[in-house]
Structures are given as structure tokens and as C-alpha cells.
Amino acid sequence: MNESAATITKPTPLLIELRGVTKIYGSGAAAMSALRGIDLHIDQGDFVAIMGPSGSGKSTCMNILGCLDTPTDGDFFFEGVEVGRMNRDKRALLRRHYLGFVFQGYNLLNRTSALENVELPLIYRGVPRAARRARAQAALAAVGLAGWENHTPGELSGGQQQRVAIARAIVTEPRVLLADEPTGNLDTARSREVMELITTFNREHDLTVLMVTHEPEMAAYAKRQVHFLDGLIVPGPNQGGDA
Amino acid sequence: MLWETVQLAQREIRRNVLRSSLTILGIVIGVAAVIALVTLGRGATLQVTEQIASLGSNLLQVRPGQGFHGPGGASASADPFRSEDAEALSREIPGIRAVAPVTSRSTQAIYGNLNWSTSVTGSTNDYLTARDWPLQSGRSFSDSELRAGSAVCLLGATVKKELFGNMDPLGASIRLEKLSCQVVGVLQAKGQSSFGSDQDDFILIPLRTMQRRIAGNNDVSSIFISARDRATIDKTKEDINKLLRERRHITAGQEDNFNVRDMQEIMATLTGTTKILTTLLGAVAAVSLLVGGIGIMNIMLVSVTERTREIGIRLAIGALGSEVLLQFLVEAVVLSTFGGVVGIILGLSGAALAARALAMPFVLSPQIVVVAFLFSAAVGVIFGYFPARQAARLDPIEALRHE
Structure with a gap:
């Protein structure tokens, strides 16, 4: 997409900025505060591990960063543009053009071949069939699944499925990869493969990565860690606060 | 994009052949009934019209006696x-x-x-x-x-x-x-x-x-x-x-003590009767199309529920609500028009067989075929819209969590 941004390595321009972001679910007496004022800066090319116990607000924050949800209050700038108050369709277009998603449960279309799964985001971008096919094949090759194009998710191992999901996320050359516990369903060996793959894309393609994880071993692949607790960003347990 | 959507719809439909066939059965029966009845009706009308022509042009018949088929028939005394x-x-x-x-x-x-x-x-x-x-x-x-x-x-x-x-x-x-x-x-x-x-x-x-x-x-x-x-x-x-x-x-x-009969008038009355019957039967058949449409809506709603996760994935990777709506709408329309085409074929073959059995002319009316096709497509749009809107309005976060 943005070739110049991909080649710049020295300066690290600000890509994402959260300012005083809050999220309240429900209203009145039943209101529940999931985020209680988050400030977060993420530079182009960063690799951030988002950690914290269940209910700490990290998933909510991830949903807002992924433009799947909107903040109740506060500002969310993406490349300097306020996107937190965009309507549903504009956020969908933002996801389509700038974001890639990897989920814990892979979330591939069943009964649909690996190749077609990877082609899916390109269909919504209106890429013509032949180009789509070529790019999807290249993405599958990049995650080490050349030759597995016609297998359906049911015929692939968990690690392979997650690699298909990564191929689907990066086939559009997004600015940000949002990974929600990408290794949560995998054994250690597969987890490492997946993490190494993500690290490679981060380093070689200057892909900004935001990853939620429980496992310190996986978080260690990131350039830095952000810890959530009770809806706030707190200094990490084993290092100084760096957020 | 639309063609992609049609192909996708076809694939989804083929995935569950039995269910799809049962879904369109209502449409098939409705369209077949409309087509068969209207085609036979036209044949009957044509037959009467031909008979009118065979009577002679502008034929009047004068007979002694009061009115025809009056009480006691033609009076013998006239x-x-x-x-x-x-x-x-x-x-x-x-x-x-x-x-x-x-x-x-x-x-x-x-x-x-x-x-x-x-x-x-x-x-x-x-x-x-x-x-x-x-x-x-x-x-x-x-x-x-x-x-x-x-x-x-x-x-x-x-x-x-x-x-x-x-x-x-x-x-x-x-x-x-x-x-x-x-x-x-x-x-x-x-x-x-x-x-x-x-x-x-x-x-x-x-x-x-x-x-x-x-x-x-x-x-x-x-x-x-x-x-x-x-x-x-x-x-x-x-x-x-x-x-x-x-x-x-x-x-x-x-x-x-005599009466003048206009033969064509009598025939026109007969034709009118045939037309009214055709219209009534057509209306009954249209009701079965309505029932067929409700069947499609029902199955599309089930399908939306079953595919909530898929919808969530599509929305997450950047599909617009309108694109998801289109996908499900196209699926409903492909289903219903397929039912319509099958119904047209069955209806025409049925009418051809019946026309032969009843020694009536078989009148293929292109308009009614086109109307039936468009009608079945309309049934798909009307009854597919509600389930499709349900799909389009799903929250991607909720949809992805759906098991």
C-alpha cells in the first residue's frame, strides 16, 4: 500500500494515539466501566504486546484500536485523523484498507479453501480475480503454506490454520496487524512458529503489530509491553512502566 | 462484485441441496400452478374465439318463440x-x-x-x-x-x-x-x-x-x-x-313471439366466464407463491443465525453492512428465481400434457413466463430483505464470539 512508509526505518512517525479513552457498557446503575481513561501512543513499525488479566479492559481497548468498537469518551487518532467517532461504514472501510486481524480461534470460513479464505479481504477491496489469486498465493507462500492452497480449514492443523489467518491479515498489506491471543489455542512449538512469523512481518515489512496475550514468553517477542489492570494502563510487573 | 456475490450465493445454496430444494418447493409449486392455469386458460379462450369465428361473421339467428331457453323453451304456439x-x-x-x-x-x-x-x-x-x-x-x-x-x-x-x-x-x-x-x-x-x-x-x-x-x-x-x-x-x-x-x-x-340471438354475444359471455375462472385460479396460485416466500424467509433467518460467525468475519475484515445485506439478498433471490425457473418448466410441461389430454390448444404466452419469473425474483427480494437486514446489522464483536 504505502511503499514509502514501508521503507522508512529511522524516523518513527506516530501512527496511533489514544487520549483519555473511556468505555462504559450499559447505563445508569448497571453501567460498567471497561476503560477508565487510556492514553497510548503507537509508532509506525512498533510491536506492542498488550497484557493483563481477564476483565482488565485489554480486549475492549483492542476492539477500539481495531475500529470494531467506539470509545464512550476520549479521542482516537489514526495517522492524525480522529476515527473514534466515525460511523459504522467508515470504520468498516478503515478496517478494509488499513487493518488486518488475527484471532485466537483463527476465524476462517469453514468448507472454504485456504486460498479463498486469503482472497476474501481482496474481494471487498475489489481486486480483480487474477490479481487476487496471485496475491493470495504469494501471501500463503510467505507464511510457509505454498502447496496447501486447496485445503479447507478442517484439513489443516491449528498452527496451519493460524498461518492461513495471518496470510489473510497481511494479504492486503495493512498498516496495522491486530492479533488477539494468536497463540492461545496452540502448543508451544506452533506458538513459536506463529510468533516468529509475526516478528518477521514486523521487522521486514515495517508492519505495526498490536498483540493481546497472556503468555509472557509470547509477549517477549514484542518490542514493548503494555499492561492493563481495571481499565487502566499500569506499569508492568517485571519492568518499568513505558507506556 | 455482484457476479462474485451471485457465485457465492450459488455455492452456499449447493452446500445444502436438500434444504435448498425444500425451501424453493413452495415457489416451484406456486409458479407452476400459475403458469399451468394461465396457459390452459388462454388455450380455452383461444378455443372459444376460434369457435366464434367458425360461426360466421356478425351472425344473428331469428327464431319463433319467446326468448330462448325461457320458461318452457320456445313456445310451440308461436x-x-x-x-x-x-x-x-x-x-x-x-x-x-x-x-x-x-x-x-x-x-x-x-x-x-x-x-x-x-x-x-x-x-x-x-x-x-x-x-x-x-x-x-x-x-x-x-x-x-x-x-x-x-x-x-x-x-x-x-x-x-x-x-x-x-x-x-x-x-x-x-x-x-x-x-x-x-x-x-x-x-x-x-x-x-x-x-x-x-x-x-x-x-x-x-x-x-x-x-x-x-x-x-x-x-x-x-x-x-x-x-x-x-x-x-x-x-x-x-x-x-x-x-x-x-x-x-x-x-x-x-x-x-320470436327472438333475435346474437351468436357472438353468447360466445363473448362464454369467453368472459373462462377469463374470470383463469383469473380466480391464478389468484389462488399467487397465494401459494406468498406461502413459498414465507418459506424462503424462514430458511434465510435460520441461515443468518447459523452463519453468524461468518458474517462477523466478513464485517471484521471490512465488509460494509450493505455488502452483507446484498450477499444474503442475492442468495434469497437466486433461490427464489431458481424455484421460479423450475416452476415455469414444470408448469409449461404440465399445461402441455393437460392441453393434449383435453384436446385443447396449447398457447405459450411469453408474457406470463416473464411475469412469473419477475414475480419469483420479487418474492426473493421481499422475503429475503428482512433476514438480510438482520445479518447486515450484526455487531462484528458479538458475531465473532458466536458459537
Whole structure:
């Protein structure tokens, strides 16, 4: 997409900025505060591990960063543009053009071949069939699944499925990869493969990565860690606060 | 993009062939019923129309007696007509093309050792004019034959076939009761009348021959009149009425003792009945289309629920709500139009078989096929919209969490 941004390595321009972001679910007496004022800066090319116990607000924050949800209050700038108050369709277009998603449960279309799964985001971008096919094949090759194009998710191992999901996320050359516990369903060996793959894309393609994880071993692949607790960003347990 | 969506829809539909087939069954039955009924209805209408044409153009029939099919039927007391009545009509009424006084009775026609039960009609050449009935071979009666009451006859196609087979009857003599008469012409085949009788089972002889040699009186049992112009036929009927009342000495206030029937009017009533029946049956069939549509809506709702996760994935990677809506709408429309096409094929084949069984014409109407197709597509749009909107409005976060 943005070739110049991909080649710049020295300066690290600000890509994402959260300012005083809050999220309240429900209203009145039943209101529940999931985020209680988050400030977060993420530079182009960063690799951030988002950690914290269940209910700490990290998933909510991830949903807002992924433009799947909107903040109740506060500002969310993406490349300097306020996107937190965009309507549903504009956020969908933002996801389509700038974001890639990897989920814990892979979330591939069943009964649909690996190749077609990877082609899916390109269909919504209106890429013509032949180009789509070529790019999807290249993405599958990049995650080490050349030759597995016609297998359906049911015929692939968990690690392979997650690699298909990564191929689907990066086939559009997004600015940000949002990974929600990408290794949560995998054994250690597969987890490492997946993490190494993500690290490679981060380093070689200057892909900004935001990853939620429980496992310190996986978080260690990131350039830095952000810890959530009770809806706030707190200094990490084993290092100084760096957020 | 739309073509991609159609292909995707086809794939989704093929994934569950049994369910898809059952879903479209309602549409198939509805469309097939509409198509079959309308096609058969058109065939019936065409049949009646053809029969109207075979009667003769602008044909009026005058009979003695009050009203036809009135209480007690044609009253026996009403005097028959005379040849002079017919002559007066043709002389004094301007709107008339041909007037044919007619007397008929059933009789045996004998040729050699062959014997055929038929009806013999005494009239003039005007009878053929009034009924638009051309000769196939030979000639019609000459003026002198008509005046003298000569023993000559014209044969209908059925009589010719029964008595002569493939032989040429011209010049041969057949026997009608005690009268031996010479065949001078053969009429073209006219086919069945609307009342199911064979119009070609018929022999025509000069009226005078009929009166003198067979009936033994000077009565004319009815008069066939061909009006010159359909538009002024009511005026012509009025004129006929007036003249005949005068000639039959009916004073003002007294009821007619004869009646004038407009054959085409009777036929038009029959056609109207056929059309009303077709419309009613079509409406019943349309209800089954509605039921079919509800079936599609039901299954699409189930499908949206089952595929919540898929919808979540699509929304997460950047599909617009409208694109998801289109996807499900297209799926519903592909389902329903497929049902429509199957229904059209079944309906037309059913109508063709039924038309053959009922000896009716099969009229393929392209409009009704197009209308049925569009209607089934519309059913898909209308009943697919609600489930599709449900899908489009899903929250991607919730949808991704759905098991």
C-alpha cells in the first residue's frame, strides 16, 4: 500500500494515539466501566504486546484500536485523523484498507479453501480475480503454506490454520496487524512458529503489530509491553512502566 | 462484485441441496400452478374465439318463440316464419349482408349400401354467406334450382367422408328419405361448434326442396342473418325486431313471439366466464407463491443465525453492512428465481400434457413466463430483505464470539 512508509526505518512517525479513552457498557446503575481513561501512543513499525488479566479492559481497548468498537469518551487518532467517532461504514472501510486481524480461534470460513479464505479481504477491496489469486498465493507462500492452497480449514492443523489467518491479515498489506491471543489455542512449538512469523512481518515489512496475550514468553517477542489492570494502563510487573 | 456475490450465493445454496430444494418447493409449486392455469386458460379462450369465428361473421339467428331457453323453451304456439319474411328483411333493412331462411331436420342419408344419420337443412346460398362457409369443390345452387326446388344438395365434410370416403361425390345421387338428390358441391370442413357438435355433419338442399319434398309445408323454422357491420349490430337488431313485429301483427305492449340471438354475444359471455375462472385460479396460485416466500424467509433467518460467525468475519475484515445485506439478498433471490425457473418448466410441461389430454390448444404466452419469473425474483427480494437486514446489522464483536 504505502511503499514509502514501508521503507522508512529511522524516523518513527506516530501512527496511533489514544487520549483519555473511556468505555462504559450499559447505563445508569448497571453501567460498567471497561476503560477508565487510556492514553497510548503507537509508532509506525512498533510491536506492542498488550497484557493483563481477564476483565482488565485489554480486549475492549483492542476492539477500539481495531475500529470494531467506539470509545464512550476520549479521542482516537489514526495517522492524525480522529476515527473514534466515525460511523459504522467508515470504520468498516478503515478496517478494509488499513487493518488486518488475527484471532485466537483463527476465524476462517469453514468448507472454504485456504486460498479463498486469503482472497476474501481482496474481494471487498475489489481486486480483480487474477490479481487476487496471485496475491493470495504469494501471501500463503510467505507464511510457509505454498502447496496447501486447496485445503479447507478442517484439513489443516491449528498452527496451519493460524498461518492461513495471518496470510489473510497481511494479504492486503495493512498498516496495522491486530492479533488477539494468536497463540492461545496452540502448543508451544506452533506458538513459536506463529510468533516468529509475526516478528518477521514486523521487522521486514515495517508492519505495526498490536498483540493481546497472556503468555509472557509470547509477549517477549514484542518490542514493548503494555499492561492493563481495571481499565487502566499500569506499569508492568517485571519492568518499568513505558507506556 | 455482484457476479462474485451471485457465485457465492450459488455455492452456499449447493452446500445444502436438500434444504435448498425444500425451501424453493413452495415457489416451484406456486409458479407452476400459475403458469399451468394461465396457459390452459388462454388455450380455452383461444378455443372459444376460434369457435366464434367458425360461426360466421356478425351472425344473428331469428327464431319463433319467446326468448330462448325461457320458461318452457320456445313456445310451440308461436307461428313459424315464411320465406317472405326473409325476403322482406333483406329488402327493407340496410344493415344486412345476407339473410338465409332455414328449415332443418335430422334424417338418414343413403348412398349405395352406406347409411348415415345426419341433419339436412333447407336454405339458400345466403346460408353459406352468413356463416362464412366456402365450398371445397363443385358449385352452390343456381337460381333456377332454388326457385324450382330441384333435387340437388351440398355435402358437409363429415357426410362426404362417411358416404364417399376418398371418392369424388360430385354428380352422384344420394337418397334423403324418399328424395333422391344429386350432389353438386362439397363444403369445406368447419370443425366442432362451441357446443361440441360436429358442424360438418350436415347436408344443404334448397329451401323449396326441403319444404315441398321433405317437410311438406311452407314453414321456415329460423332465419340466419349476417349483419354488415359489428358496430351497428344493435341498430340492425332493432330494425329486425321492428319489421318482424309488424309482419307478425304484434301490437304495442304485446310481447315478441320470436327472438333475435346474437351468436357472438353468447360466445363473448362464454369467453368472459373462462377469463374470470383463469383469473380466480391464478389468484389462488399467487397465494401459494406468498406461502413459498414465507418459506424462503424462514430458511434465510435460520441461515443468518447459523452463519453468524461468518458474517462477523466478513464485517471484521471490512465488509460494509450493505455488502452483507446484498450477499444474503442475492442468495434469497437466486433461490427464489431458481424455484421460479423450475416452476415455469414444470408448469409449461404440465399445461402441455393437460392441453393434449383435453384436446385443447396449447398457447405459450411469453408474457406470463416473464411475469412469473419477475414475480419469483420479487418474492426473493421481499422475503429475503428482512433476514438480510438482520445479518447486515450484526455487531462484528458479538458475531465473532458466536458459537
